[in-house]
Amino acid sequence: MAADNAKSEVNHIRRMTTWWIIISVVVDVLYWILVGPHVPPGRMTESAHNNQTTFNVLMVAALPVLLGVWLYLGYAVVVWGSKRNSTESVGGEAARTNRKTQVSWIVITSIIVVILAGYGTVAVIEEHGSGGGEGPNPVWSPSGAAKAETAALAGTATWSPGSKNVLPVQVIAQQWKFTYRYPTFGGFESDQLVLPVDTEVAFNVTSLDVIHSFWAYQLSIKADANPMVNDVAYTGIQHTGSFVVRCSELCGIWHGSMYNYGKVVSQSDFMNWATKTETANAANTKLLPPFAWTYVPDANGANGGLYPDGNKTPYSTVEVYGSKTPAS
Amino acid sequence: MTISAERPTAVSTTSATPPALSGTWTQRPGWMSQHLGTAIVAAVLGYVIGHWFGNYLASGYDYIANNGQNSIADALGLMFGVVGWLLGIGALNYPLAKLIGREGAKEETIEGWTKYFRYSLDHKVVGMQYIVGVLLFMFTGGLLAMAIRTELLNPTTHVFSPDTYIKIVSEHGTIMMMMATSIIVGPLGNYLVPLMIGARQMAFPRIEALSFWIFVAGYMVIFSALPYGGFPTGWTGYAPLQTQAGPGMVSYLLGFAVIGIGMMAAGFNIAVSIINYRAPGMTWSRVPIFVWSILATAALLTLATPVLFAGGLFGLLDRTILTAFYVNEHGGSSYLWQNLFWFFGHPEVYIMALPGFGIVGEIMPVFTRKPLFAYKVAAAGMIGVALLSFFVWQHHLFQSGINPDMRPLFMLTTELISIPTGFIFLVGMGTLYKAKIRFEVPMLFAMALFFNFLIGGVTGVFLSDVPVNVTVHGGFFVLSHFHYTIMGGLLFAFMAGLYYWLPKMTGRMMNSRIGKWHFWTMFIFFNLTFFPMFIIGLLGQPRRVFTYAPRLQGLNDFSSVSAFLLGVSFLIFFANLMWSMFISPVKAPANPWDSLGLEWQTANPVPSYNFERIPVIMTDPYRYSEENAPAFADMGDGSGRSPSTAGSSQA
Numbered sequence: 012m013a014a015d016n017a018k019s020e021v022n023h024i025r026r027m028t029t030w031w032i033i034i035s036v037v038v039d040v041l042y043w044i045l046v047g048p049h050v051p052p053g054r055m056t057e058s059a060h061n062n063q064t065t066f067n068v069l070m071v072a073a074l075p076v077l078l079g080v081w082l083y084l085g086y087a088v089v090v091w092g093s094k095r096n097s098t099e100s101v102g103g104e105a106a107r108t109n110r111k112t113q114v115s116w117i118v119i120t121s122i123i124v125v126i127l128a129g130y131g132t133v134a135v136i137e138e139h140g141s142g143g144g145e146g147p148n149p150v151w152s153p154s155g156a157a158k159a160e161t162a163a164l165a166g167t168a169t170w171s172p173g174s175k176n177v178l179p180v181q182v183i184a185q186q187w188k189f190t191y192r193y194p195t196f197g198g199f200e201s202d203q204l205v206l207p208v209d210t211e212v213a214f215n216v217t218s219l220d221v222i223h224s225f226w227a228y229q230l231s232i233k234a235d236a237n238p239m240v241n242d243v244a245y246t247g248i249q250h251t252g253s254f255v256v257r258c259s260e261l262c263g264i265w266h267g268s269m270y271n272y273g274k275v276v277s278q279s280d281f282m283n284w285a286t287k288t289e290t291a292n293a294a295n296t297k298l299l300p301p302f303a304w305t306y307v308p309d310a311n312g313a314n315g316g317l318y319p320d321g322n323k324t325p326y327s328t329v330e331v332y333g334s335k336t337p338a339s
Numbered sequence: 340m341t342i343s344a345e346r347p348t349a350v351s352t353t354s355a356t357p358p359a360l361s362g363t364w365t366q367r368p369g370w371m372s373q374h375l376g377t378a379i380v381a382a383v384l385g386y387v388i389g390h391w392f393g394n395y396l397a398s399g400y401d402y403i404a405n406n407g408q409n410s411i412a413d414a415l416g417l418m419f420g421v422v423g424w425l426l427g428i429g430a431l432n433y434p435l436a437k438l439i440g441r442e443g444a445k446e447e448t449i450e451g452w453t454k455y456f457r458y459s460l461d462h463k464v465v466g467m468q469y470i471v472g473v474l475l476f477m478f479t480g481g482l483l484a485m486a487i488r489t490e491l492l493n494p495t496t497h498v499f500s501p502d503t504y505i506k507i508v509s510e511h512g513t514i515m516m517m518m519a520t521s522i523i524v525g526p527l528g529n530y531l532v533p534l535m536i537g538a539r540q541m542a543f544p545r546i547e548a549l550s551f552w553i554f555v556a557g558y559m560v561i562f563s564a565l566p567y568g569g570f571p572t573g574w575t576g577y578a579p580l581q582t583q584a585g586p587g588m589v590s591y592l593l594g595f596a597v598i599g600i601g602m603m604a605a606g607f608n609i610a611v612s613i614i615n616y617r618a619p620g621m622t623w624s625r626v627p628i629f630v631w632s633i634l635a636t637a638a639l640l641t642l643a644t645p646v647l648f649a650g651g652l653f654g655l656l657d658r659t660i661l662t663a664f665y666v667n668e669h670g671g672s673s674y675l676w677q678n679l680f681w682f683f684g685h686p687e688v689y690i691m692a693l694p695g696f697g698i699v700g701e702i703m704p705v706f707t708r709k710p711l712f713a714y715k716v717a718a719a720g721m722i723g724v725a726l727l728s729f730f731v732w733q734h735h736l737f738q739s740g741i742n743p744d745m746r747p748l749f750m751l752t753t754e755l756i757s758i759p760t761g762f763i764f765l766v767g768m769g770t771l772y773k774a775k776i777r778f779e780v781p782m783l784f785a786m787a788l789f790f791n792f793l794i795g796g797v798t799g800v801f802l803s804d805v806p807v808n809v810t811v812h813g814g815f816f817v818l819s820h821f822h823y824t825i826m827g828g829l830l831f832a833f834m835a836g837l838y839y840w841l842p843k844m845t846g847r848m849m850n851s852r853i854g855k856w857h858f859w860t861m862f863i864f865f866n867l868t869f870f871p872m873f874i875i876g877l878l879g880q881p882r883r884v885f886t887y888a889p890r891l892q893g894l895n896d897f898s899s900v901s902a903f904l905l906g907v908s909f910l911i912f913f914a915n916l917m918w919s920m921f922i923s924p925v926k927a928p929a930n931p932w933d934s935l936g937l938e939w940q941t942a943n944p945v946p947s948y949n950f951e952r953i954p955v956i957m958t959d960p961y962r963y964s965e966e967n968a969p970a971f972a973d974m975g976d977g978s979g980r981s982p983s984t985a986g987s988s989q990a
Contacts, residue, residue: 023772023773050877051810051877051878051879052810052879058806058809061806062806062807062809062810065804065806065807066801066806066807066810069800069801069804069807070801073797073800073801076793076797077793077794077797080764080768080789080793081790081793083768083771084768084771084786084789084790087768087771087772087774087776088776088778088786091771091772091773091774091775091776092776092778093775093776093777093778096777096778096779097708097775097777098708098777098933099708099775100708100709100963100964100965100966101707101708101709101773101774101775101963101964102964102965102966103964104773105709105772105773105774105964106709106710106963106964108712108713109712109769112713112765112769113713113716113765113769116761116762116765117716117758117762117765120757120758120761121758124754124755124757124758124800125751125754125755127754127800127804128747128750128751128754128755131747131750131754131803131804131805131806131807132747132750132751132805134804134805134806135746135747135750135805135806136747138806140743141805141806141809142806142809143737143738143746143805143806143808143809144738144739144740145740145743146740146741146742146743147740148742148743149743150743150744151743220579220583221577221578221579221580221583222577222578222579222580222673222739224738224739224813226813226881228879231809231810232809233738233809233810233812233813234738234740235738235739235740237667237673237674237739237740238579238667238668238673239667239668240667240673240674240740242739242740255879255888257879257881257884258881259812259813259814259881259882260577260813261505261571261572261573261575261577261580261882261883262580263505263571263580263583264501264502264505264571265501266505266881266883266884267501267504267881267883267884267885267886267887268501268884268885268886307668
């Protein structure tokens with residue numbers, strides 16, 4: 012009798028574990044092959060692809076955990092439910108402390124968690140922040156980014172098809188619209204976001220009033236827009252197509268309708284659009300404040316002496332707040 | 340001056356005369372008594388005086404005269420109103436008496452149903468009062484949630500104006516968060532902790548009663564936002580929008596300050612009680628797991644809330660006297676609010692998770708008839724979560740422009756906190772191993788917590804990963820994550836606790852058939868409401884929006900209809916509550932669940948002094964696996980009975 016009991020005791024755990032391993036492997040493989048490539052945000056940019064891959068890795072790790080606990084709970088309910096609602100005590104092996112289980116649980120969960128954290132760290136560093144806003148002093152940037160950004164502020168940044176330069180684009184958020192300035196094309200401001208394919212883009216996100224968040228969904232860029240702060244996010248664009256930009260930080264009444272569409276086009280198409288818009292908007296661009304990372308509207312109105320002279324931030328010799336000369 | 344903790348000592352008397360206790364409850368002649376009515380009157384008076392005073396002080400200033408709104412008058416009105424409320428209920432009688440050098444009035448027990456409307460110092464009365472308070476918050480917040488889901492039925496047809504909608508969203512979030520903070524600590528913590536540790540009272544009964552009455556005052560302050568025009572910032576109150584907002588913002592800032600006082604008071608009181616008032620023989624390894632969870636929660640309440648209080652105060656100063664704590668353009672920083680808020684905000688959500696774990700840990704051994712598996716790991720896990728929760732807050736700020744070097748650090752700490760959080764699963768699964776599970780309603784809710792919190796917790800790991808965070812932050816994915824953990828975890832545990840302990844607290848059983856209907860509808864529709872939201876979030880819908888991509892309408896509608904049905908399940912709950920407590924009550928046996936817990940060893944109904952004699956704890960609390968285990972505590976009444984099986988053996 013005891014031998015039978017011993018056999019059936021081992022069977023519970025072994026039975027569950029066997030099923031668990033089989034189902035987990037099958038589900039994981041199916042997920043990776045069938046679902047993984049279609050997971051948001053897609054593969055339009057390097058950061059999007061990276062974020063998609065990281066999501067898939069996490070999911071492959073999470074699915075066995077979910078399945079394991081669900082299987083166990085289901086098994087417990089079916090096999091160990093008391094049919095007669097009895098209050099009979101359950102003694103024996105089931106009631107004893109099991110040091111081995113506790114230790115293995117703690118060790119295994121710790122290992123998994125540390126590995127995932129390490130993987131996430133590598134993923135975010137390798138992809139230059141993976142599309143997330145890095146603040147005014149980014150630590151992980153693609154090569155050429157710092158040069159392009161400094162040049163943008165000095166007004167000397169250029170971009171042309173095939174130049175492999177980083178394209179700085181400024182995103183200005185205000186209640187309740189995003190506008191975009193292109194320092195490499197004279198600093199014109201447009202409410203259309205057009206980008207060239209096969210280019211590293213540096214988004215410089217700032218706000219004129221409250222906190223917004225620039226979320227370009229298919230580009231997998233998300234950077235909060237704070238007033239008087241320049242939040243930099245990078246990505247490398249790989250495919251053409253259109254994308255949606257939504258504000259993802261509550262910014263007031265019309266937060267829900269603060270969105271626009273953008274598109275990624277070929278490099279020559281982009282060049283055409285940019286130079287044409289630069290010329291067409293030249294008169295307006297002259298009226299705008301000079302290109303700067305942040306803009307501080309004056310409470311007294313728009314009559315000169317508006318913008319403080321550029322000040323170096325305490326922790327960077329590169330990024331500068333405010334414009335360099337006041338508007339005339 | 341020596342400070343002596345007035346520790347109640349076991350007094351050997353017959354059961355006829357309650358032991359004398361020093362200085363407790365008050366009863367004045369009827370016309371002089373203070374109750375809810377006087378509190379309301381005094382609050383209104385206070386509000387009027389404060390508002391007038393604010394106008395007197397500040398309406399001369401240009402910026403107020405030109406603005407058309409006087410935040411100083413609003414703030415002072417609300418503040419004086421709260422003080423009036425406290426004066427009216429009698430919470431300040433003792434401190435004021437001491438202030439002028441007199442002895443506090445000698446207090447006796449309040450009897451009868453009026454005690455629930457008075458400043459009662461009996462922790463059991465405070466617990467019952469909290470149940471009503473918490474349910475009030477919950478139903479208000481729930482109605483607002485129904486309004487939100489109605490608006491989201493269609494991306495182009497709008498039920499509310501954008502202005503109204505954002506106020507509804509903000510009010511829903513804030514009320515629910517305030518409720519969730521106290522939903523278990525308030526009713527069940529206050530009622531049960533002294534009973535579970537074998538004490539006659541909490542360490543500071545006046546502070547305990549104050550925490551309840553200020554909780555209600557906080558509700559009224561946050562609710563006052565609506566007549567003031569609401570506030571547009573969501574429950575997170577981010578800075579420049581906060582400074583820009585209309586008068587309702589003052590209700591938000593002050594509401595948090597007021598509730599914060601209650602939270603700090605409750606936490607402090609509970610922690611001191613648990614540390615100092617445990618019955619003889621109750622070593623730390625014999626403390627019930629629910630008490631451990633409340634202790635960890637109390638530590639968080641006491642230590643994290645001051646930061647919110649200060650942060651809210653800065654916001655109030657920014658709005659009223661034009662300081663610039665959060666105003667970038669004048670040398671302040673919008674990041675300051677974010678960091679202060681989330682430094683509180685993250686321990687806050689663990690304040691919401693831990694008591695749920697405690698309840699589940701307490702309930703499972705009763706319905707599996709086995710000891711709690713890995714009790715020490717469970718307790719260590721709770722302490723670990725509480726400690727680590729102070730080191731993770733910047734994961735709310737990954738994309739906000741913080742120093743990028745911080746992000747891997749906070750990713751690591753956030754991932755690490757999932758380890759002690761996972762311990763409750765080890766404990767739960769171990770306790771279920773080869774058990775004899777009784778599927779009573781409390782057990783159903785406890786098991787549902789495991790299902791829900793698993794999803795909530797795992798999605799938390801996704802959010803903690805910085806690359807994935809770029810996709811999922813600020814959208815419906817994170818919204819669903821926290822609804823799964825807070826609602827799926829905490830609220831289900833609250834229901835488990837209510838069904839489990841209401842027989843003790845009221846002497847009446849909750850109807851188990853209606854209870855099962857309640858459980859299944861709540862569980863199924865909760866999952867149907869919030870699971871699609873993960874997908875909606877991944878497909879790009881941000882939070883707090885009134886319009887969305889048309890292709891997402893199907894999912895949104897599915898979620899909305901399920902939400903309405905979830906609302907129906909709460910009506911079923913309410914119906915059960917009314918039916919079982921008032922309309923057709925069924926008398927509960929002394930120990931309906933056959934629990935070994937000390938709280939079940941008290942007489943029915945629990946007398947105001949809790950125990951005739953302070954029990955002496957003999958062994959650990961979960962000896963369900965032994966048929967004739969020694970009693971958990973020696974109640975000193977000579978019966979020497981072993982309370983292991985049928986409750987009918989108890990007189």
